[in-house]
Amino acid sequence: MMHNLTIKQMSEKLRTGEFTSVQLTQHYLDRIDEFDTELNAYVTVTPELAISMAEEADKKIAAGEAELLTGIPVAHKDIFCTDGVKTSCASKMLDNFIAPYDANVVALLKKIGMPILGKTNMDEFAMGSSSESSYYGPTKNPWDHKAVPGGSSGGAAAVIAAGLAPMATGTDTGGSIRQPASFCGITGIKPTYGAVSRFGIIAYASSFDQAGPMTRSAEDSAWMLNAMAGFDARDSTSLERETPDYTAELERSLKGLKIGVPAEYFGVGLDSDVSDVVKTAIAEMEKLGAKVVEVHLPNKDLAVPSYYVLAPAEASSNLSRFDGVRFGYRCEKPTDLEDLYKRSRSEGFGEEVKRRIMVGAYALSAGYYDAYYLKAQKLRRMVRDDFIKAFNDCDVIMGPVAPTPAFNIGEKSDDQVSMYLSDLYTIPVNLAGLPALSVPAGFAQDRPVGLHIVGPYFSEAKLLNIGHQFQQVTDWHTKMPAQYQ
Amino acid sequence: MSWEVVIGLEIHAQLTTKSKIFSGASTAYGAAPNSQACPIDVGMPGMLPVLNQAVIGKSIMLGLALDAEIGKRSVFDRKNYFYPDLPKGYQTTQFEFPIVGQGKMEIELEDGTKKIIGVTRAHLEEDAGKSVHGLVPGQTGVDLNRAGTPLLEIVSDPDMSSAKEAVAYAKKMHELVQYLGICDGNMQEGSFRVDSNVSVRRPGEPLGTRAELKNINSFRFIEKAIEIEIERQIELIESGGTVVQETRLYDADNDTTRSMRTKEDANDYRYFPCPDLLPVIIADEDIEAIRATMPELPDAKRTRFVSELGLSDYDATVLTSSRAMAEFFERLVALTDAKDIKLCANWMTSGFSAALNREGLSVEQSPVSAEGLAGMIVRILDNSISGKIAKQVFEAMWKGEGTADEIIEAKGLKQITDTGAIEALVDEVLANNPSQIEAYKAGQTKMLGYFVGQIMKASGGQANPGQVNQMLVAKLK
Numbered sequence: 001m002m003h004n005l006t007i008k009q010m011s012e013k014l015r016t017g018e019f020t021s022v023q024l025t026q027h028y029l030d031r032i033d034e035f036d037t038e039l040n041a042y043v044t045v046t047p048e049l050a051i052s053m054a055e056e057a058d059k060k061i062a063a064g065e066a067e068l069l070t071g072i073p074v075a076h077k078d079i080f081c082t083d084g085v086k087t088s089c090a091s092k093m094l095d096n097f098i099a100p101y102d103a104n105v106v107a108l109l110k111k112i113g114m115p116i117l118g119k120t121n122m123d124e125f126a127m128g129s130s131s132e133s134s135y136y137g138p139t140k141n142p143w144d145h146k147a148v149p150g151g152s153s154g155g156a157a158a159v160i161a162a163g164l165a166p167m168a169t170g171t172d173t174g175g176s177i178r179q180p181a182s183f184c185g186i187t188g189i190k191p192t193y194g195a196v197s198r199f200g201i202i203a204y205a206s207s208f209d210q211a212g213p214m215t216r217s218a219e220d221s222a223w224m225l226n227a228m229a230g231f232d233a234r235d236s237t238s239l240e241r242e243t244p245d246y247t248a249e250l251e252r253s254l255k256g257l258k259i260g261v262p263a264e265y266f267g268v269g270l271d272s273d274v275s276d277v278v279k280t281a282i283a284e285m286e287k288l289g290a291k292v293v294e295v296h297l298p299n300k301d302l303a304v305p306s307y308y309v310l311a312p313a314e315a316s317s318n319l320s321r322f323d324g325v326r327f328g329y330r331c332e333k334p335t336d337l338e339d340l341y342k343r344s345r346s347e348g349f350g351e352e353v354k355r356r357i358m359v360g361a362y363a364l365s366a367g368y369y370d371a372y373y374l375k376a377q378k379l380r381r382m383v384r385d386d387f388i389k390a391f392n393d394c395d396v397i398m399g400p401v402a403p404t405p406a407f408n409i410g411e412k413s414d415d416q417v418s419m420y421l422s423d424l425y426t427i428p429v430n431l432a433g434l435p436a437l438s439v440p441a442g443f444a445q446d447r448p449v450g451l452h453i454v455g456p457y458f459s460e461a462k463l464l465n466i467g468h469q470f471q472q473v474t475d476w477h478t479k480m481p482a483q484y485q
Numbered sequence: 486m487s488w489e490v491v492i493g494l495e496i497h498a499q500l501t502t503k504s505k506i507f508s509g510a511s512t513a514y515g516a517a518p519n520s521q522a523c524p525i526d527v528g529m530p531g532m533l534p535v536l537n538q539a540v541i542g543k544s545i546m547l548g549l550a551l552d553a554e555i556g557k558r559s560v561f562d563r564k565n566y567f568y569p570d571l572p573k574g575y576q577t578t579q580f581e582f583p584i585v586g587q588g589k590m591e592i593e594l595e596d597g598t599k600k601i602i603g604v605t606r607a608h609l610e611e612d613a614g615k616s617v618h619g620l621v622p623g624q625t626g627v628d629l630n631r632a633g634t635p636l637l638e639i640v641s642d643p644d645m646s647s648a649k650e651a652v653a654y655a656k657k658m659h660e661l662v663q664y665l666g667i668c669d670g671n672m673q674e675g676s677f678r679v680d681s682n683v684s685v686r687r688p689g690e691p692l693g694t695r696a697e698l699k700n701i702n703s704f705r706f707i708e709k710a711i712e713i714e715i716e717r718q719i720e721l722i723e724s725g726g727t728v729v730q731e732t733r734l735y736d737a738d739n740d741t742t743r744s745m746r747t748k749e750d751a752n753d754y755r756y757f758p759c760p761d762l763l764p765v766i767i768a769d770e771d772i773e774a775i776r777a778t779m780p781e782l783p784d785a786k787r788t789r790f791v792s793e794l795g796l797s798d799y800d801a802t803v804l805t806s807s808r809a810m811a812e813f814f815e816r817l818v819a820l821t822d823a824k825d826i827k828l829c830a831n832w833m834t835s836g837f838s839a840a841l842n843r844e845g846l847s848v849e850q851s852p853v854s855a856e857g858l859a860g861m862i863v864r865i866l867d868n869s870i871s872g873k874i875a876k877q878v879f880e881a882m883w884k885g886e887g888t889a890d891e892i893i894e895a896k897g898l899k900q901i902t903d904t905g906a907i908e909a910l911v912d913e914v915l916a917n918n919p920s921q922i923e924a925y926k927a928g929q930t931k932m933l934g935y936f937v938g939q940i941m942k943a944s945g946g947q948a949n950p951g952q953v954n955q956m957l958v959a960k961l962k
Binding site: 103206207236322323 | 569572
């Protein structure tokens with residue numbers, strides 16, 4: 001079946017004419033038709049756009065102008081502005097918003113000729129870890145429809161896991177690529193902050209937001225990251241450095257690799273089955289020639305509190321533009337300006353978004369700024385310094401992505417703190433701006449579990465190399481839920 | 486009992502950049518509503534700011550002119566509040582780390598006394614858009630053309646103690662930013678906006694509560710508004726009231742100020758560093774490079790005009806009142822090979838300035854260029870025309886009738902220096918005025934002036950007055 005192929009295989013078959021991009025794209029559109037009503041992984045499906053782009057891609061292929069990804073369809077998280085397509089951020093606030101421009105990432109992939117299948121579901125404004133806060137309802141986990149797919153890029157993870165797209169874009173502010181990748185048994189990488197342009201990505205917390213690929217394998221992610229990354233003058237925080245070839249190191253041996261394993265990561269709160277999966281995966285790495293050393297991240301518990309001050313603070317300001325004046329939701333019959341603001345925002349935003357706006361505004365308000373915002377910035381530096389120190393003793397750090405496998409829909413929606421704490425392994429990485437990968441490493445309670453690999457700044461190629469080598473000796477990444485095979 | 490007045494000014498100078506501070510949209514004034522607002526200016530989802538580097542050099546230039554500390558690391562912050570003309574729900578500004586720190590400026594009052602006014606800081610920020618009333622009946626529109634226009638907010642210390650001092654400071658700053666070429670100074674279009682913080686106190690007491698006077702677009706009204714506000718505050722306190730902290734608007738028609746909003750309406754702006762913009766790092770070399778490109782400042786130029794060009798204080802002041810005026814003058818002197826600097830200065834301060842004032846034009850808008858005026862002055866210097874004829878030539882040039890030489894030629898204004906021609910004129914006038922000759926010879930020597938006048942008139946003003954004089958005296962002996 002087409003959807004079981006690797007990206008390289010797909011590309012090869014497109015070039016040799018075994019199938020066309022239109023056929024490949026139609027195959028995915030048919031699967032979306034068949035499965036997505038139940039899964040709810042797409043907010044918007046764009047069949048006409050997809051087919052017309054596929055036709056263009058076929059012409060390019062025929063003319064010998066194709067790049068490796070030309071003709072391979074992609075699904076964009078609904079946080080990426082897409083010209084002429086509804087870009088809702090899964091919010092009622094933007095339910096009527098048709099973006100008049102492309103995000104840089106969307107433009108880059110368009111230029112290569114990757115047909116757009118549609119826009120994937122997510123937590124509203126990327127605020128959440130379960131994709132339950134979407135205005136369009138929760139996405140289901142393809143492995144178990146009772147379970148959440150993780151979040152916020154839950155729709156993206158689900159479409160890859162269910163074979164409803166071969167590649168998907170995601171964003172990761174506090175774990176939003178890696179945690180759903182772990183929950184859905186796919187591969188996802190959050191690059192170094194600044195490696196991928198944020199232009200046209202609807203901002204949640206600007207100093208954390210980072211886009212990355214979500215695919216079946218590390219190799220696929222490497223090809224996709226090659227297409228997504230690069231300096232963009234329209235994003236002032238974009239890194240002005242030469243973009244490396246992220247596939248260059250894929251085949252390197254792991255002999256001599258020093259893996260740091262923080263003892264702190266295997267303490268109370270970590271599900272023992274998840275712990276076993278992660279330890280087994282690390283043992284597999286040792287078989288490949290890697291060495292394990294113990295490292296310490298003593299301030300790891302400061303990360304979640306720091307993040308839940310800073311991210312909402314930035315969000316409270318970033319989301320001020322949604323005021324009902326120029327675009328997006330506007331309340332019915334406002335009586336005056338204040339009523340327009342209050343009701344448009346009260347009615348347009350969901351509960352979690354409003355909660356974070358209020359928390360953030362509070363942390364920035366006069367008299368509390370020093371105690372919350374500045375203190376949280378200080379903790380952020382301490383968490384980052386922990387990593388920098390740890391990388392003196394190891395090449396990468398490995399551990400769990402999340403403390404548990406996917407939880408059930410509704411299980412944590414009334415307990416925000418427990419939801420927040422489920423991001424304790426991923427958030428420190430965002431505070432530090434480091435790259436990190438999640439690769440499928442096994443199952444716990446019949447639900448997928450990912451292995452978290454964190455590296456120093458700009459070590460994406462190394463992380464993908466490790467993921468790829470691991471995937472040469474394991475087959476977790478090729479597994480699909482029975483009904484989607 | 487006496488009162489002490491304390492005034493501080495906040496001046497918003499719009500920087501002369503072609504595009505906005507964080508986007509590529511044009512800053513040109515007067516375009517159709519929202520035609521110069523790009524998705525970044527409108528605060529569309531996913532849009533990000535990119536700093537227009539041109540604003541940095543311009544700000545540093547002002548800092549150097551004010552002898553101020555330059556912020557080696559300045560940071561953009563977000564000032565959060567909701568208003569329809571503020572598209573993102575925050576204004577990007579500099580709060581804790583401005584680009585220009587403490588500086589100072591010397592002002593001179595009409596009576597010649599001088600005073601140093603401290604400049605607390607100058608920081609960069611983006612302008613908001615504006616609400617438009619009446620375009621759609623019953624509704625308020627928003628025009629975002631101005632949103633994102635770069636502003637340098639220059640904050641003074643509360644060092645001024647009268648309306649006159651405040652205006653002297655504002656005018657000097659106005660002159661300075663134009664000299665530096667960082668702001669066009671157009672107050673009508675809002676390129677240079679002055680907000681005045683005014684309070685009064687008894688000598689020796691702590692600062693009184695201040696009121697802020699906003700949106701006044703002429704120096705004359707700024708002075709009047711401050712004076713009225715001082716009176717209002719004094720009367721209020723003396724009659725047992727207290728001044729409240731508020732923003733007041735000046736009403737020029739009724740010559741009063743009225744409350745616009747009080748402190749109770751004030752927002753908590755929740756300032757924090759803008760995560761979309763990197764801190765601006767300035768190296769010493771950058772500062773020196775900018776210093777090297779700075780034009781001569783008005784005070785230095787004025788001093789030089791007196792010491793090197795030998796001009797009077799008055800002429801030097803008038804000729805340095807704007808950079809354009811000074812540059813016009815210096816060009817004029819150069820084009821006339823500095824043969825008669827005083828003559829050039831006189832023409833600039835009288836004939837030229839009078840013509841500009843009459844038509845309400847700026848130096849840049851003058852129909853007569855420095856080259857044109859120099860062409861005329863050269864003809865005065867080589868005795869082709871007299872000073873009086875030059876006035877006619879100038880007016881014709883002003884009306885666009887050609888160059889000085891073309892006009893002199895076309896109108897036959899060249900001075901008569903031919904002895905025979907002058908003698909004929911002298912003889913004719915003397916022949917027609919026998920009684921006046923009698924009177925002259927009887928001792929009424931002032932009759933000489935009468936004869937000169939008549940001869941000049943007969944020559945259409947073109948006879949060389951010196952030659953006429955000489956010949957008359959000889960003939961009347």
